[in-house]
Amino acid sequence: MKKTDLDSLVQTDRIHKSVYTDQSIFDLEMERIFGQTWIYVGHESQVKNPGDFFCTRIGKQPVVLTRHKDNKIHVLFNRCGHRGAMVLREETGNASTFNCCYHDWQFDTDGSLLSVPLRNGYPADFRLDDPEKGMKSVARVDHYRGFIFANLAPDGPTLEEHLGYITTSFDDLIDRAPDGEVEVAGGTARHAYNGNWKLYLENLCDGLHPNSVHRSSIESARAQDDQVFSDGAGEIAVRQMRQNGAPYAFWENQVGLWAYPNGHAYLGDFHDDEKLIATLEDPYFKDYLKAMREVHGEKRTRDILSVGRWNTNVFPNVSFMSQFRQLRVIQPISVDRTIVLGFCFRLKGAPEQMFRDTIHFANITNAVASPVLTDDLETYARIKLGLSSDGTEWIPMAREIGKDKPDGHGGWMAANGTSELHIRNAFRTWKNLMNTAPQ
């Protein structure tokens, strides 16, 4: 696709609908976005021990995160170097070697080829140490405090350069652990929708949608009798649903939206602890504060807990939030099909009850039968259906445009929490990458 085509499709204040509907643009996104920027793969705690593996995708390509005997982490294409069969089928596990089901080629946990049966039958120049015959590593792997990213392109910005100031959102999540470490726990919440992958991150920082999209759950939660028995699950859920119904004035004036170079953004915190944590007065929250103060002292504890961020989007495929320790990975399947995986984090050193709240919260934000999420998924599907019409060709992204201010950290602060700054910002990066032909 020519630069001029892309420039005309993504303009300062509007996007052409084909960016969400055209399979050839999607294919180009796989090559130029998922093929040449940093993609979130997983957290180091998902491969704690040598031989542990976690299968996932970079764009549409199956890859596997592994930890080798020397403790080094690798990201390998999940493909046998012989006939191309996917080597690892289970999502997670531990193995001393990876064996292909087809002709029993055996790979080490760093992807190198260890052995092949009937080796004499291959040509004389066949070598086990030929990287083309192994499970090949992706071009680059790096991490920020245990959050692992991979890049299929050998050259380009480093992960540090790519993340920039948005690393502070990872700090916000990790620093809330009294022991200074987090770990993935509690299984995976999955869901799918028939719509474009970009819609998902756009929605996660959209402060304008909850009142309308989530009206049914907001009204239902408002009418709920608080005296009814709850074991904690309903308490967390009802509070979350009610807070989605905060008035427009609240979203405009008290939430805030920030965006940063390379497509990243975060929505301010519309759930402060008092509104959402039913348990501020509960013994476990006091135990948590006590554990934090013992490590960090009074002032640092207050500073850590007063960071007010809701969802942080790291372009192009991950969004996370610290207060309830959730992370979502977006997997594009085709131009109108997307899968999302939700992960929970345990704060090491925090009371166990806090993780229980994390699970209850995940069930409301990420479970496929959530009374909240299902209305978001339906909205994505309707965008796909609506855009298939020959109605207006353009999608505006001009809310509060021209009012963004420098935030002092190399990014921009939107005029208010209902701005579309994060969409404009992501599309600036989108256009830069899409105009960059692979080397």
Added chain:
Amino acid sequence: MNLREKIETFLIKESALLDDNDFETWLACFTKDCWYWVPSQIGQKDPFQTVSIIYDDRKLLETRVRRLNNGQMHAGLPNTSRIIGNLFIESEEDDFVITRSKFMMAEYRFDRRRDFAGTIFHGLQKGKTGFQINWKKVELIDCQSALEGITVPF
């Protein structure tokens, strides 16, 4: 009717309430301290350490049912048709019966058809006027896959 016949009748009626979108009457079948659970993993041990497709205590189940009747639920109510069978009484102690059964549910919503299947466990409290559901656990055969939005309970 013997116990097995009584339970079969109760489970068939429960299915019909759900097929008829009569969620208020369905909710009235549950005890005040009930829970309703659809695990996200095969063999999932509990709903507190691992995420679920649904885990509702009484409070959340009430809110869920209220939303189904809200009229502004964009995700929409499907038409469903359920079969429940292969009933097995796992245990019977005092006034409490635990049953296991198989279910299949066809769903039609917004021009799309899909099917669900799995095993349902009921914890049933026997009372003067019949059974009440103290807990219900629904194990879907494909709970580990990335499904599209689910609005109605199983």
